[in-house]
Amino acid sequence: MVPSKAVDSNLNNSITSLPNELDPLRIPTHIAVIMDGNGRWAKSKGLPRTMGHTAGVDTLKETLRLCSDWGVKALTVYAFSTENWSRPAEEVNFLMTLFERVLKREIMSMKSQGVKITFFGDLERLPERLRELIAEATKETLSNKGINFNVCTNYGGRRELVLAARKLAEKSVKGDLDPSSIDERMFASELYTSEIGDPDLLIRTSGERRISNFLLWQLAYSEIYLTDVLWPDFDDHELIKALADYQSRLRRFGGLEPTQSQQL
């Protein structure tokens, strides 16, 4: 069913109501997305790969809007991995310029729509102009109370774990921390996601079946939804399909279903 649009008088913005087939009480709190297939999408249309990334931005904007409208509290997307530097310089430069252009264009609308944007990753290596825009967007939206939009840029899951281990080791060496007191909670508090928690649902597009160094710690118990659809084609119908699939699953976190427990 195509979701209907309604006017939200507070924001004076069009919001899309939740489709009937989705249960409002079982919307995932945190969704993570590996936005894959931009290059193949462009190639299939005889376009340069870079056009796939530009189209991917439109999909991302729409996904963010729908997640916000439907009550998702956090959306974390993989925009650029620590491995993506190995792509041709022309494509890397295009992506950096695209991030700058999109951020510059969207800061004010994210601010007014309550989106809180945060960047996960090693930002030091990014071009200076992009770092400035990241700092500005983060600051401008810091006190927003709407959806947390986390953009993983020069992000690697292993690197995040190493940095967390390093921070704990430094505290121990200083005498501020007893190593035997380190537990999962303390470790998680050193990760980028310390304030938002783990994703309930991971979506990966384009038919790939890997985690690709994304949120290695945080995905431990996430439900995984894989689709052959290429990211620029991942529209509202595809998002509804992913959410309906998520809602059809029983999350046991390693335990048993209540009926199985009764059979013991």
Ligand code: FPP
């Ligand atoms: C993977 O497709 C996609 C990327 C490496 C870039 C994703 C970035 C965006 C959608 C733009 C996001 C913008 C902002 C401002 C956050 P691919 O190039 O690996 O596609 P392929 O597997 O078909 O080659």
